[in-house]
Amino acid sequence: MTLKKYAVTFALGSVALLTAGATVSIAQSHVNSPDPLLGAPSVATETSNVAGVTGHAESGKHLYRRFCIGCHGPDGNGQGMNAQWIDPQPRDFTEATFKCRSTPTGTLPTDEDLYNAITRGFVTTNMPSWRPLNPQQRADLVAFIKTWSPRWAKEKPGAVLNIPPETPITIESILHGRELFQKLECWKCHGPEGHADGPSASTLTDSKGVPIKPFNFSTGERFMCGSTNRDLYRIFMTGLDGSPMPSFADVIQPNDAWDLVHFLRTLQVALPNQELTLWQTYKAAHGKDLKPIGPDSAGGAQ
Amino acid sequence: MSTKYPEGANRMNMKWSRWKTVLTCAFLALAIVVCDARTASALPTGKVMAIPAFARKYGLPCSACHTAWPELNNFGQVFRDNGYQLMNDRDSPIWQNPSYFPISFRITPAWHRETANNQVFDGPGGANTAIGNVTQSGFDLSGMDLWSAGTIYKNISFVLLPSSDPTAVWHFESAFIRFDNLWHSPWLNVKFGRFELDNLISEKRFLFLSGNGGSYQIYHFTPPGDVNNFGFGDNQIGVELAGHSANSYTRYSVSVVSSNEGGVNFTTDVLPGAPPGNRTYDVNLAFSQAFNAPGPPGESGFGQERIGAFAYIGQRPTGYQTEGGGTTQLVGIDNKPFYRVGFAADLSYKNLELMPLFMYGHDNAYLGTAALGISSADPLPTGAQAPTFYGGFLEAHYYLNPQNVALARFEQINVGQQAFANSGNGSSSNGNITAYSFGYRWYPIMFSRGGVALDGEYSRVRTIGEVPLSGDGDGIVGNPNNAVWSSSIYFGIDFDF
Numbered sequence: 001m002t003l004k005k006y007a008v009t010f011a012l013g014s015v016a017l018l019t020a021g022a023t024v025s026i027a028q029s030h031v032n033s034p035d036p037l038l039g040a041p042s043v044a045t046e047t048s049n050v051a052g053v054t055g056h057a058e059s060g061k062h063l064y065r066r067f068c069i070g071c072h073g074p075d076g077n078g079q080g081m082n083a084q085w086i087d088p089q090p091r092d093f094t095e096a097t098f099k100c101r102s103t104p105t106g107t108l109p110t111d112e113d114l115y116n117a118i119t120r121g122f123v124t125t126n127m128p129s130w131r132p133l134n135p136q137q138r139a140d141l142v143a144f145i146k147t148w149s150p151r152w153a154k155e156k157p158g159a160v161l162n163i164p165p166e167t168p169i170t171i172e173s174i175l176h177g178r179e180l181f182q183k184l185e186c187w188k189c190h191g192p193e194g195h196a197d198g199p200s201a202s203t204l205t206d207s208k209g210v211p212i213k214p215f216n217f218s219t220g221e222r223f224m225c226g227s228t229n230r231d232l233y234r235i236f237m238t239g240l241d242g243s244p245m246p247s248f249a250d251v252i253q254p255n256d257a258w259d260l261v262h263f264l265r266t267l268q269v270a271l272p273n274q275e276l277t278l279w280q281t282y283k284a285a286h287g288k289d290l291k292p293i294g295p296d297s298a299g300g301a302q
Numbered sequence: 303m304s305t306k307y308p309e310g311a312n313r314m315n316m317k318w319s320r321w322k323t324v325l326t327c328a329f330l331a332l333a334i335v336v337c338d339a340r341t342a343s344a345l346p347t348g349k350v351m352a353i354p355a356f357a358r359k360y361g362l363p364c365s366a367c368h369t370a371w372p373e374l375n376n377f378g379q380v381f382r383d384n385g386y387q388l389m390n391d392r393d394s395p396i397w398q399n400p401s402y403f404p405i406s407f408r409i410t411p412a413w414h415r416e417t418a419n420n421q422v423f424d425g426p427g428g429a430n431t432a433i434g435n436v437t438q439s440g441f442d443l444s445g446m447d448l449w450s451a452g453t454i455y456k457n458i459s460f461v462l463l464p465s466s467d468p469t470a471v472w473h474f475e476s477a478f479i480r481f482d483n484l485w486h487s488p489w490l491n492v493k494f495g496r497f498e499l500d501n502l503i504s505e506k507r508f509l510f511l512s513g514n515g516g517s518y519q520i521y522h523f524t525p526p527g528d529v530n531n532f533g534f535g536d537n538q539i540g541v542e543l544a545g546h547s548a549n550s551y552t553r554y555s556v557s558v559v560s561s562n563e564g565g566v567n568f569t570t571d572v573l574p575g576a577p578p579g580n581r582t583y584d585v586n587l588a589f590s591q592a593f594n595a596p597g598p599p600g601e602s603g604f605g606q607e608r609i610g611a612f613a614y615i616g617q618r619p620t621g622y623q624t625e626g627g628g629t630t631q632l633v634g635i636d637n638k639p640f641y642r643v644g645f646a647a648d649l650s651y652k653n654l655e656l657m658p659l660f661m662y663g664h665d666n667a668y669l670g671t672a673a674l675g676i677s678s679a680d681p682l683p684t685g686a687q688a689p690t691f692y693g694g695f696l697e698a699h700y701y702l703n704p705q706n707v708a709l710a711r712f713e714q715i716n717v718g719q720q721a722f723a724n725s726g727n728g729s730s731s732n733g734n735i736t737a738y739s740f741g742y743r744w745y746p747i748m749f750s751r752g753g754v755a756l757d758g759e760y761s762r763v764r765t766i767g768e769v770p771l772s773g774d775g776d777g778i779v780g781n782p783n784n785a786v787w788s789s790s791i792y793f794g795i796d797f798d799f
Contacts, residue, residue, distance in 0.1 A: 059602035066704045067377070070363035070750050082361040082750050121390060126361045128388040132380040132549050134594045136603045221391065 048142040060144025076148035096149035099240040100225035105247035107158025177263025189214040194267030220270030385482030404452035412794030415439035418775030433780030473572035489545030500555035505535035512792035515739035515761030525689035580634030584616030605650030638666035670721025690718035709741035
């Protein structure tokens with residue numbers, strides 16, 4: 001091939017390249033600004049600390065772009081390009097409102113809470129477990145997530161909930177928990193049998209007005225914020241901020257809370273557990289004496 | 303024999319060579335300018351409708367599972383190791399939308415230029431009297447992948463990948479079913495069908511597309527004259543037992559595959575008309591371990607590092623059971639062994655990814671002499687010896703961001719021992735390969751529902767005394783004492799829907 005032919009080839013290739021580049025640029029001009037995270041707050045100083053690992057927001061920013069931006073969006077407001085197809089909607093980090101916390105309702109979560117949420121993912125949502133990311137990466141993401149809201153600069157996370165040792169699992173504890181389930185009107189959302197079919201279930205919305213379903217205990221799925229009895233205790237003592245699930249920390253005492261945990265486990269009929277076995281044995285012998293849970297048991301279920 | 307060509311066309315002319323280099327570099331620079339790394343970093347927030355299989359199912363961007371698609375990152379590796387499951391309730395075969403159907407399309411329209419020197423062709427003196435360059439260029443298509451994969455039931459998944467060449471001749475590149483988490487253990491997973499070997503550095507998922515750069519030379523190398531058709535990068539057919547830790551940092555696999563190079567219908571190829579296969583089985587073993595590299599104080603770590611080792615032990619026939627006086631081959635017989643062993647790594651230093659691989663190959667002496675019609679029942683001819691080779695590559699990726707990656711690769715293969723000391727050009731270096739590849743990929747569209755990558759590459763391969771593996775040129779080496787240089791310039795638009 002002569003130099004002339006080579007130059008012609010080069011020119012043709014360049015024209016093809018420019019045409020393709022122009023085409024994509026035109027397409028791109030319709031959809032975006034130059035840097036998807038251009039509007040992100042300063043990240044230089046934000047850090048996180050989880051189990052001895054220090055996360056850096058600057059590193060987290062790159063990870064956020066790779067893994068999170070599709071759902072949580074370039075502005076951190078949960079309006080990523082996938083958001084329209086996702087139910088429930090992705091978390092809006094600009095509000096700094098998080099469901100899974102170890103801190104009192106209305107307060108910021110700890111770094112460890114956010115780290116655990118990233119690690120665990122949220123069952124029944126599109127948020128997968130990010131355990132394949134190494135601990136450093138997850139800590140970096142925690143640091144970056146904290147840059148989306150000014151609350152992190154102004155407030156400290158709330159005091160971590162103290163969870164006392166679990167009380168013994170007895171039929172008395174379960175029965176008392178059943179009374180509390182009636183008295184605290186948990187059944188109005190979760191349903192008398194925990195099927196998420198209470199009279200209020202269809203009316204629930206989250207803090208953004210988006211319809212939300214209560215947890216269905218009967219499926220045997222793990223809870224959104226963990227799977228152990230301690231996790232369940234924590235859920236209703238801290239509440240799930242941003243959802244209709246309130247905190248009961250000011251309403252019931254720790255021992256009562258454990259009783260409620262024990263009863264809630266009996267609703268998980270698809271998940272074999274000690275409480276369920278105990279309850280089924282008792283129910284076989286005394287089932288006819290039990291008042292049904294619901295509006296007809298205003299005097300308290302027993 | 304040879305014909306004198308104008309000086310300007312002599313690729314060994316330093317001035318001309320310099321001009322080519324300048325123009326080629328200018329083309330690649332232009333590609334980068336057009337792509338404009340900074341502007342290109344835009345991740346569109348608009349709603350673009352395109353639907354790759356898993357991204358649509360899970361609502362994750364391509365970059366969640368891929369360093370740069372199709373190469374997997376660790377999150378994607380864990381997803382794959384779990385049988386294409388995130389291990390949550392979204393793993394159901396059909397989720398959200400009953401019309402969901404797990405299919406993706408991939409094809410790459412391209413412009414490319416392929417050239418090889420030291421080729422024999424017809425000249426003024428008659429047939430095959432000229433030696434020089436054979437060059438071709440123009441717009442072209444790649445083959446097409448019609449990729450379907452998904453879950454059939456909890457822990458049961460499948461992959462079906464009909465693939466065509468650019469002329470729409472189809473074959474099943476991959477087709478397997480896998481059963482995962484047997485006895486609730488991630489260490490026990492079984493795959494059954496036609497699949498890629500568990501290579502730490504996958505050739506099916508790599509980022510080069512050009513004629514010369516689009517394959518790892520050592521994955522397909524055999525010493526000159528050797529009849530062994532095994533390709534480490536080629537999909538094989540059989541069964542694989544694999545396992546992994548929860549985060550896939552530790553991985554192993556044991557594959558038992560037919561000794562027929564992934565052929566179907568008891569032949570040695572997935573296309574009709576191939577010679578019959580034999581009746582033996584090969585084994586592939588792979589193990590890898592990943593760890594996190596800590597960074598300097600006050601900084602995050604360098605990233606994940608993975609190292610691994612592999613061994614493939616196989617057999618290939620040196621003859622055939624025949625009928626009709628030898629006119630029809632029935633079954634491959636007189637099998638002789640060979641093996642490939644080596645180690646590889648996938649190393650990260652922040653945005654830089656380095657992937658070294660070393661392989662040693664050893665074939666039975668009869669595989670090196672079978673082409674001469676020597677039966678394994680006969681004694682080896684004087685001077686015959688087991689062909690061996692060694693070498694590998696070092697590939698580097700630099701990720702400017704998830705949407706822009708610069709690529710480079712250096713490959714070197716040396717024949718350790720020729721089948722005959724004086725085979726080919728009589729030199730011990732006969733068959734050696736040296737290759738350089740450079741590229742740049744820009745992903746202007748990297749949604750959860752589709753992807754487009756602009757791919758620019760330059761690759762140059764030197765093969766001593768043999769035709770290049772890429773197939774460039776006409777397949778006849780002019781002067782076996784000289785190297786054959788083959789090169790590719792490639793620009794393609796790689797899209798995945």
